[in-house]
Amino acid sequence: MGSTSPICLITGAARGLGRELAEVASSSGAAVIAMGRPHPGVRSLLFEGEADIRSSEAVADFMEELPVDRIDILINNAGVFPDPDVGLADLSLEAVVDTLDVNAVGALRVTRACLPYLLRSPYPRILNISSGMGSMSYAPRQGSYGYRMSKAALNMLTSALATEFPQFKVLSIHPGHVRTEMGGPRATVDSSASAAGIWELARTPPAEGRFFDYQGQALAW
Numbered sequence: 001m002g003s004t005s006p007i008c009l010i011t012g013a014a015r016g017l018g019r020e021l022a023e024v025a026s027s028s029g030a031a032v033i034a035m036g037r038p039h040p041g042v043r044s045l046l047f048e049g050e051a052d053i054r055s056s057e058a059v060a061d062f063m064e065e066l067p068v069d070r071i072d073i074l075i076n077n078a079g080v081f082p083d084p085d086v087g088l089a090d091l092s093l094e095a096v097v098d099t100l101d102v103n104a105v106g107a108l109r110v111t112r113a114c115l116p117y118l119l120r121s122p123y124p125r126i127l128n129i130s131s132g133m134g135s136m137s138y139a140p141r142q143g144s145y146g147y148r149m150s151k152a153a154l155n156m157l158t159s160a161l162a163t164e165f166p167q168f169k170v171l172s173i174h175p176g177h178v179r180t181e182m183g184g185p186r187a188t189v190d191s192s193a194s195a196a197g198i199w200e201l202a203r204t205p206p207a208e209g210r211f212f213d214y215q216g217q218a219l220a221w
């Protein structure tokens with residue numbers, strides 16, 4: 001990273017893993033832009049605002065308010081998981097479409113809106129918070145069609161961005177099974193540990209266009 005503080009935009013930064021990421025990034029000296037409902041618990045934010053990432057207009061309105069002209073690190077963290085373990089016969093196609101819209105197209109929308117800002121960075125980085133459930137070769141659970149399809153699509157976004165923008169470092173990250181509203185109370189990984197690992201990968205990306213877990217372990221697509 002350069003000598004000046006990195007400028008980092010995080011989606012879904014109001015709660016869960018996104019909020020922890022905002023905490024760890026701002027504690028390490030980054031200027032953090034939090035896209036998500038405002039939360040008084042996060043310290044030293046450069047800017048915060050609300051935007052539904054299913055809406056291009058909402059994302060554009062958010063970007064217009066930014067007090068910066070460059071972004072060094074974009075963390076596409078916002079996500080939904082409405083269909084845990086639901087099988088084919090019982091799934092809601094509306095929920096599947098919504099999940100794809102948030103988890104995959106939402107990340108694409110935000111990334112495109114951030115592109116001019118990333119292109120002004122001397123070391124642009126994009127971290128897409130994916131999931132082991134998006135891996136083609138590792139299928140830990142049945143069902144969850146919408147979520148699994150969305151994270152596989154997000155992984156393809158990582159690969160496509162890395163190909164189009166070789167000057168960027170673009171990673172997909174599996175954050176572990178994290179104790180958040182989504183992960184539930186029996187999840188094995190504390191959100192602060194996951195966020196610390198992800199932030200380390202943001203600071204020193206091990207490779208581009210690849211899939212890692214939050215501890216930097218390479219994962220198969």
Ligand SMILES: NC(=O)c1ccc[n+]([C@@H]2O[C@H](COP(=O)([O-])OP(=O)(O)OC[C@H]3O[C@@H](n4cnc5c(N)ncnc54)[C@H](OP(=O)(O)O)[C@@H]3O)[C@@H](O)[C@H]2O)c1
Pocket residue numbers: 011012013014015016017018036037051052053054076077078079080081102129130131132174175176177178179180181182183184187
């Ligand atoms: N927790 C796990 O075990 C686990 C495992 C693998 C991957 N992940 C991934 O890690 C990321 C963070 O998950 P989490 O556990 O922190 O989940 P979470 O506690 O449910 O938080 C989800 C975040 O996404 C935001 N969000 C949802 N829909 C949005 C939309 N349409 N527009 C803007 N923001 C939206 C939420 O904002 P609001 O507060 O406004 O709703 C919230 O900040 C997700 O991408 C998830 O798929 C989590």
